[in-house]
Amino acid sequence: MVPGEIYSHNEIKRYSRKSQVRLSSPGVTRRIWIGDMKFLIAGLGSIGRRHLRHLVALGQEDILLYRTHRGTLPDDELSGYPTETDLSAALNHKPDAVIISNPTSLHLNVAIPAAEAGCHILLEKPVSHSLDRLDELQAIVEKECGHVLVGFQFRYHPGLHQVEKVLSGKQIGRPISFRAHWGEYLPDWHPWEDYRRSYSARKDLGGGVILTLAHPLDYLGWFFGEVEALWAFAGQLSDLELNVEDTAEIGLKFVNGVIGSVHLDYNQRPPRHQLEIV
Known part of the structure; x- marks a missing residue:
């Protein structure tokens, strides 16, 4: 199965349940196969750590952290995970998907390079604090054929x-x-x-x-x-x-x-x- 692609219920049943995500959207519930993917989490405040716990609960093990060490939470939960403090170095690890959960005004500083690197992106809401550079992000995503999901989870x-x-x-x-x-x-x-x-x-x-x-x-x-x-x-x-x-x-x-x-x-x-x- 191809990571990120959508499969029927019968197709998925033939595979391990380990890395399935159940998504609800208006009028439909579907499963998406994650497979073995490398994830980069940018921003490790309370929301970033929640994403980390969810990935672990889904059986994902290939997780990289991008940190500036400006947070106010203790580091105990993050010990043992490979960590980069430079975004270029983090993207050189070739993550398949990037979870962006840093402060709002810094979202595009990570999203645009991640999109240029061909990564799929889960971007915490709102996309940014202004409309500046949104057209740049959109053009890169369309060119690189990546997927961007914005974290408006109330839709679920x-x-x-x-x-x-x-x-x-x-x-x-x-x-x-x-x-x-x-x-x-x-x-x-x-x-x-x-x-x-x-x-x-x-x-x-x-x-x-x-x-x-x-x-x-x-x-x-x-x-x-x-x-x-x-x-x-x-x-x-x-x-x-x-x-x-x-x-x-x-x-x-x-x-x-x-x-x-x-x-x-x-x-x-x-x-x-x-x-x-x-």
């Missing part, structure tokens, strides 16, 4: 799959409006570090509540299609010591006529994430 949430099923089946009629609300208290996210040092709190690293809690903006597009118009108010409104927005109120109108709003904040205790559709 069983509850949201049920919402999509209800909407597409018109079980509640034609949707008219929505209200998405997501509030969290930023200092509670990483108890082991000063929240002011986290990428979510720093403009230079691509932080801010709109980029960090962008999942509703993605799944609303999944449900309702393209956005026709929007308005937004956002700012640093709380007493948290940040140089990014901690509160945002965003209004959206979709091409199909659905209207609604998204509220995002770093200030709410206890946290709450909910969606209402009328």
Whole structure:
């Protein structure tokens, strides 16, 4: 079997279950054969380490780490893995796939060289903190025939799959409006570090509540299609010591006529994430 290719259930049953990944997408569940691949993980904060644990759980053993050693977590979990501190040296190991989980503003510094090297890419959301160089990444990916997956994992949430099923089946009629609300208290996210040092709190690293809690903006597009118009108010409104927005109120109108709003904040205790559709 060829790594990365999609196979039928019967084809996969003829092979070991060791390296199968079960993926759910709108209306379909499928298995993708990973096979023996070399993985490079760039960025070993809490999310990068979660990706590492998932690869190990899937039976993957050929894993390389690219690190700058600027993280705030202990290194015990990472001992024993080959590590490079230079990206060119890391890519010289010829990884098949690169997982990019470093701070948002640094994503493309890894993604573009990885794409040039012909690697498949799992890129944490958002793709970047600005639109600069996105056309460059797209052109390279198209030329090298690589695959890029952005980590909007809420598209695999069983509850949201049920919402999509209800909407597409018109079980509640034609949707008219929505209200998405997501509030969290930023200092509670990483108890082991000063929240002011986290990428979510720093403009230079691509932080801010709109980029960090962008999942509703993605799944609303999944449900309702393209956005026709929007308005937004956002700012640093709380007493948290940040140089990014901690509160945002965003209004959206979709091409199909659905209207609604998204509220995002770093200030709410206890946290709450909910969606209402009328």
